[in-house]
Amino acid sequence: MALAAALTLAGCNDDSGSSGSAAAKKPEIKVDGAYIPEPTMDDMAAGFFTLTNKGGAADRLTAATSDVAGAVTLHSTKGGVMKEQKSFDVPAGGELVLASGGNHLMLEELKRKPKRGEKVAMTLHFQKSDPITVEVPVKEATYRPEQHDGSSNASHDTHMSHTSHASHTSH
Template sequence: MSHRTTGRRRALAGGALALAAALTLAGCGGSGSGTGSGDTGAAKKPEIAVAGAYIPEPTMDDMAAGFFTVTNKGGAADSLTSATSDIAGSVTLHSTKGGVMKEQKSFEVPAGGELRFASGGNHVMFEKLKRKPKRGEKVALTLHFRAADPVTVEVPVKEATYSPGEDGGSDASHDTHMSHQSH
């Protein structure tokens, strides 16, 4: 009977040792990809920033367009999934290709890249305006992402004919960065 007990103890000890080894290996793999002190975890997260936002003063009473550039300096791609504003009943995402505007459910924001919303291309539509924004005002716009926290931007209302870069602003340099985007 003592032989049977010894065999059982060896089996339990071997199983416990295998479990401990598995947990140790799992712990090693997880520490670099979590929110620990290693740089690896931070590099695999999106780092979203928004710049160059503006709304041309709308000519219609019930809708307006908005433009901006989303930059992702992080090591993981993300998606812009929606937008909200207290000035509008709804804010929708749109692409324009070949002069045809189409509503989109989301837009990819590549890791280490940017997503540009510009006149004649991607844009947001402020629909069912509660009031028509006037030139010189700022409108709050909150962008919602799949992974990153929401970003709220104070968007200035510009003259209806405004085009970035005409005033010597930094937005003109974004034109070359977006040539690889096919959205």
Template structure:
């Protein structure tokens, strides 16, 4: 009788261990897809943002870099700022500017807004940003949460790097002046002013 009881106890204990091992294995298998899913999400960071002090009262240009260290692409769909009635996205191709609805941010890559290239336009300014102050701007993405940044206002002829990188959070690119509706952009050339002559084509 005692042998039977002992045998049954061992069988039950063995069954419990087998069940625990199965559950543990299932738990490990369940954590895999979750980790993969996290790796496939965008991981965005904004650096190098600045606004050249505008020469016009109603619009200003903005430049920055969005870096994506994640395993999935994202899309910048819009931008907003408390100093502007609207913030529009613009591309520059063949010397002509065009308003765009969005810009892609590739996985493991970056989206750059630079002088003479893609850029942001702060339009219908509620007040004219002054050199030395910071302007709040929020970037909105298709997948990621919005990112709000404080953008420093630089002199109109500012060229990133000329101050020795004193502003470590803003390691940026070339500046450009605000522009008015009308024609096309002519990027600055080496040896000339860092502020290119620019204006808009009608959108």
């Protein structure tokens, strides 16, 4: 999955006309630790993952789509209040963490209710980078990545999501 994303991003063309330094100034985005808790409601579900940008330019997650949802929206949660967002920054050399209790995706108008053990295709759309399609595993409704204790220490949670992604997706 990461290899496919890297190959997809390697095919991006920078229209600025400069060739040598342009490659270093592009986003290089990878998706890790993606999961959807098995939805308890028939019409919506949440999606979580970490985007890592090893490139020299920032990008923005502007939208997401999925074949199981009529709409996928981006949401932030601050002080217990959920609010729809138009986009999320993916900083150069940094990460965007979507986690329970924080930024997340909402899969709305579900066409069918995904079940634990299934994988749901989701395509992430960016301001600069080509779209990335990931197969997102559906976990039990109470699933939380290892070391996620509900704290707001996102950087600690992110490091753990990389190892838990590898251990939970190998077959």
